[in-house]
Amino acid sequence: MTTVAQPHLGLEEDGVPALNWDVFTGLAGSAEANFEALCRALVHRHYGRYGAFKARAAQPGVEFHLELHAPCDLGEPPRWFGWQCRWYDLPSGRAIGTRRREKIKEAIDKTRREVPGVTDWVLWTRYP
Numbered sequence: 001m002t003t004v005a006q007p008h009l010g011l012e013e014d015g016v017p018a019l020n021w022d023v024f025t026g027l028a029g030s031a032e033a034n035f036e037a038l039c040r041a042l043v044h045r046h047y048g049r050y051g052a053f054k055a056r057a058a059q060p061g062v063e064f065h066l067e068l069h070a071p072c073d074l075g076e077p078p079r080w081f082g083w084q085c086r087w088y089d090l091p092s093g094r095a096i097g098t099r100r101r102e103k104i105k106e107a108i109d110k111t112r113r114e115v116p117g118v119t120d121w122v123l124w125t126r127y128p
Contacts, residue, residue, distance in 0.1 A: 040085075043066065050074070052067045053065075060110040060113070061110035061113070062082035062121070065115055068081070079119050080117045082122065084111075084123050088127075
């Protein structure tokens with residue numbers, strides 16, 4: 001399984017304005033759940049037509065995954081992407097720390113056990 005970095009949602013380097021996370025945190029519901037829902041919706045909207053997209057409640061290891069059946073910007077079949085979305089309440093550029101790093105390793109191990117076909121494991125955070 002390959003672990004890849006996901007472009008963060010502050011897309012200013014691509015000519016798109018960065019999200020204002022202060023406004024985002026003011027939405028109803030938890031920031032963690034809202035961030036996961038936003039990431040899931042973006043992947044489903046842009047890439048869902050290229051394969052089998054699955055998002056299950058309490059899916060061990062990844063929040064959602066996409067098994068490619070057609071080539072797209074992500075790659076070509078038989079690649080299978082799994083996304084773990086993490087809302088860390090840390091300023092941009094700050095290290096995530098040992099405990100968070102251990103939780104990421106645990107999520108990768110769970111994905112290997114629970115969704116063994118995943119070839120690309122993606123950690124998606126709000127900052128690079």
